[in-house]
Amino acid sequence: MAGRQPTVEDVARVAGVSRQTVSNVLNTPHIVRAATRDRVEAAIAELGYAPSMAARRLRTRRSHTIGIHLDPYAGGISGIVLDRFIHALTDRATPRGLRILVYAASSAGEEIDRIRQLREGGEIDRVVLTGTYEGDPRTEWLAENDMPFVAFGRPWGEPGAGALMGDPSRPWVDVDGAAGTRAATLHALAEGDRVAFLGWPPGSGTGDDRERGWREATGWIEATPPDLRWTSVDTVVKARAVAERALAETEVDAVVCASDTLALGAHLAASHGGRPDLVVVGFDNTPVAEALGISSVEQRPEQVAEAVLDLLVDDPASDGGTWHRLIEPELVVRSRDDL
Template identity: 75%
Template sequence: MAKSPTVEDVARAAGVSRQTVSNVLNSPEIVREGTRERVRAAITQLGYAPSMAARRLRTQRSATIGIHLDPYAGGISGIVLDRFIHALTDRATPRGLRILVYAANDAEEELRRVRQLREGGEIDRIVLTGTYQGDPRADWLSEHGIPFVAFGRPWGEPGAGAAMGNPDRPWVDVDGAAGTRAATVHALDHGPRVAFLGWPTGSGTGDDRERGWREAMSVGSGERSDLRWTAVDTVAAAREVVEQELSAGAVDAIVCVSDTLAVGAHLAALHAGRADMPVVGFDNTPVAEALGISSVEQRPERVAEAVLDLLVAESGTHDGDWHRLIEPELIVRTREAS
């Protein structure tokens, strides 16, 4: 039977010391990025898995991360969180960490579940998802001394601006404005009238994505308020809005706040005889890929890496860097005409 790889094997393959491998697994923030990548590549290549049992005995911690699994809601864009959880699980194992997924219907039930899991020694840290205005979970976790990192900024919280760099409110998020800015710059190559199809105002994520469109339009052709369209996040609503707008006036391209709205806009464009009109979505879902719709990729693998880096870091070791914005990537598909 083949011998399982050891820390020494990983160190030898990466050309580093045993202590450096240990640091990458337990305190990655103190290791240079290039060295971290080399060590993680060696871990993957060798199939090294730290002994979680030994770590639990040494640290008296479960080395298990809890994450809430949202109820199934259907739709197109829900796949993003599934991809994130898969990436988180895949990248936690080489660090000697496990993922425990739990279900709850609301915040109150989730906090009861977290309390039970923590008191039972089943988890010792949390990844928060789906943060929202008035969300009580971050305060509760801080008050009970449970380390956590949020996937998403503290939109709408009182003093949210100050919370952006607060080590008591660590978060990782995708730079939505950068994504829609890149999408709009691309769309402007097809003409100056680029519409933005977004959600109703008041959504932190939606407003951030709209900001990227506004910034690109102010540089590219002068922003036009009549090109800001609104729909709730359903294909039918998006199709209805875009069909009405296309019948009222010409546009050269449409940038959408989500792939759900992009699918609706795409169907409306087909109905209007504008199959060549560029439509760009956000989330890069399989549906967008199947229909040949360009979209902004959130890169959940990089989000997962950043979340894990913050979760295993000790307070005070990041010099105030307790939030990370991940640059998304625009995926352009050839359905569009030049």
């Protein structure tokens, strides 16, 4: 097939299906059986077939393009998770005949204006939201204006995230942070029952969820030993200072952290305080944690991307599914002896 671009007919021949079936997979995948859809998508990937987006826009009057906000570069350690998510989203959108358009905005209001402009210009016809928060006006605007979207992150603070789980106007995919820190804490308890938690200030949905996993694993649901709940903003310098003070004042067997940034601060504090072997567990599984041999919770952003696309493209209600997905993270256990 050298010298020319693969066609729909080529995909149909390799997949052993009709041309119409290939068209259905590209345009209305939810009507195609999963096994057949997988076969066609495998053929698309094998041949490197790229649907003519211009032709599809003319035929369907839709851009088949997903808009996603590109956060400003802020440095730090844990931002790589969102980078991995956007890369995975782009990679997995292509076989579905979709493409990704990134846009910038400095506020929620500016982002709403940008989405409106892109939609009116026919450049996007669906959106993936990131960085959801309590009272997020973007979800309300998108729902009211019938713009298909999926949020990467639960609608924290709205009338019970659980109450929105079946609401098709506010679909979301998130990582089960409590499950991640619960697994991390159970691992750390092998060192002793005094497992501290280094987290963010209370009030953030994500941070509170991760703290809940630690509380559930230790059994400190109602009352918490005040010397075992440490608080820091998400910087290495601040986390190190907090951990150094805490380690000087109390005995702990291990430290579970809400992020790898906090974990690095705790690790540096422990090393400086003469406890280089203190078990510290992070969250995000960044290259920094891997390089230093720090155990960490892997968020699996590739699975998040797959679930987001499923909700954006398919109708989960058609097969009894729900309009939300919680992705189970994985604890990656490391030992500095392996370095």
